[in-house]
Amino acid sequence: MSQPQSPTKTSEVVIISEVDRYFAREVNRRSHTDLNRCYQCRSCGNGCPFVESMDYPPYGVIRLVQYGLRQKALECATIWICVSCHTCSSQCPNAIDIAAIMDTLRSLALEERAAIAAPDILAFHLEVLRSIERYGRTHKLGIMLRHKLLTGQWFKDVDVGLRMLSRRKLDLMPSRVKAVNEINRLFLPYWRVKPR
Amino acid sequence: MNSPESLEFSYFPGCSIATTAMESNYSLMQSCHILGIHLQELEDWNCCGSSSAYSLDPELGFNLSARNLSLAPPDRPLLVMCPRCLHHLRHTHLDMQQDPHIRRAQERRWGRPIPPDLEIIHFLEALVRFGLGNLKKGAARSLNGLKFVPYYGCTLFRPPALQRQKYYQAEMENILAALEGKPVHGAYNYRCCGSFLSAVRPETVTSLVNEIIGSAVAAGADCLVTSCAMCQLNLEVRCTATRKLPIFHFSEILALALGAKDYEDWFTRHLVDPRPLLEDLGLIGPPLLPRVP
Structure with a gap:
């Protein structure tokens, strides 16, 4: 299996005075786990079903955080590819909740307006949130159509969409929460304000 | 668990289901009706936050799950069908159990009490409580050795935040084997x-799904039975292998x-x-009308 590159190439130099010394501590606190327990055994990378689509394997991302390479960690694609299937955590000999670290890095990337390595995945998540905000529940057809509208990929996957429609798997009308005002007021996190 | 009251549950379906x-x-x-398990749908439930809320803003996901818990009646367990919803609801509830301040903050937010001792269980657990013996007695037909892979997907398999909580490994095959299905091992169940x-x-997903289905074919299974609606859909929609297997929801086979x-x-x-397979095994009758391919 082809594994992504190691976090730092031997030719690359990490300049100690430029790294964020408090990064690991911050990530630990927010994710309620301890990434300093990671001794780079690489079990997580061997088990991860998505490692081939990532730019850094999970242990590579942890290494970036350990080194204090904040920007690299927040701008990598891995944090967006991870679906929190927890395969890595179940194989980690030190029981690190790696998915929680990915969640934290993703939130930080949004809060700090870091460059998003997988804008298509972010766009999809935002569509799901829009659906929850509007209806209190997810409306699959609406999400798929708006996602296509925004990404412009109208013809990607049309066959799958049609097959799902023909099997009545996509409802035309959304299922709704009655007290939707209770849901709406949850949707005011500040990072949703348009970036500069 | 023999008194009839104990088979009363509130029920959280979740968006997919x-x-x-x-x-x-x-x-x-249908299954619950036949077994006499009473499910009462949680009044005005909302999405648990799904992967997306937790991916972008875990606090938003937490709040969404907490609202559902504020709607749950305290006197009966909350039964959840979707593994991801179950995980989010249990995780949220566990956080509130561990820190009453968090729970009180959520109670203020919603203006409703959140039962601190609420039991949140998967449908599989309700069946275990019902008892395999009782289940066998209630069965109308044998599964005739239907060779299935019990496919759990990732979420029922001990997520780290719930490490010390119950998990549901092997229950699907226990239950379906009691009904004379034949579990097949050696595939990528998790x-x-x-x-x-x-x-x-x-x-990305196509190659994963093909690996999973391929492993089931190699293990000699006729179908996969899954506990997760999203897995069911992905395994059906994204399989491009020439030999496709039917993918059942656990509740369908039950x-x-x-x-x-x-x-x-x-x-x-x-x-x-899935009908040709089930007809061959004599589990369902021949079609009433010719099928559109």
Whole structure:
């Protein structure tokens, strides 16, 4: 299996005075786990079903955080590819909740307006949130159509969409929460304000 | 668990099961009706936050889950069908149990009490409480050695935040083997189905799904039975292998064994038609009308 590159190439130099010394501590606190327990055994990378689509394997991302390479960690694609299937955590000999670290890095990337390595995945998540905000529940057809509208990929996957429609798997009308005002007021996190 | 009161549950279906995977909901209702398990749908439930809320803003996901818990009646367990919803609801509830301040903050937010001792269980656990012996007695037909892979997907398999909580390994095969199905081992039972990447990165998910189905074929299975509606959909939609296997919701196979009759309504919603397999095994009758391929 082809594994992504190691976090730092031997030719690359990490300049100690430029790294964020408090990064690991911050990530630990927010994710309620301890990434300093990671001794780079690489079990997580061997088990991860998505490692081939990532730019850094999970242990590579942890290494970036350990080194204090904040920007690299927040701008990598891995944090967006991870679906929190927890395969890595179940194989980690030190029981690190790696998915929680990915969640934290993703939130930080949004809060700090870091460059998003997988804008298509972010766009999809935002569509799901829009659906929850509007209806209190997810409306699959609406999400798929708006996602296509925004990404412009109208013809990607049309066959799958049609097959799902023909099997009545996509409802035309959304299922709704009655007290939707209770849901709406949850949707005011500040990072949703348009970036500069 | 022999008194009839103890089979009262409130029920959280979740978005997938309420819409895309309605066949799972129908067959669950049938099973519960036959077994005398009473499910009362949680009044005005909302999405648990799904992967997306937790991916972008865990606090938003937490709040969404907490609202559902504020709607749960305290006097009965909350039964959840979708593994991801179950995980989010249990995790949220556990956080509130560990820190009463968090719970009180949520009670103020919603203006409703949140039962601190609420039990949140998967449907599989309700069946275990019901008892395999009772289940066998209630069965209307044998599964005739249906060779299935019990496919759990990733979420029922001990997520780290719930490490010290109950988990549901091996219950699907215990239950279906009691109904004379034949579990097949050696396939990728716990491999992730690709989750939401199916919508955004289909190429990635296709190769994963093909590996999972391929492992089931190699193990000699006729079908996969899954506890997760999203897995069911991904395994059907993203498989490009030449030999496709039918993918059942767990509740469908259960309802079938218990003698439910409206299975045509569920099976016509499948993308890989499971009826030829079930006809061969004599589990369902021949079709009333010729089928549209």
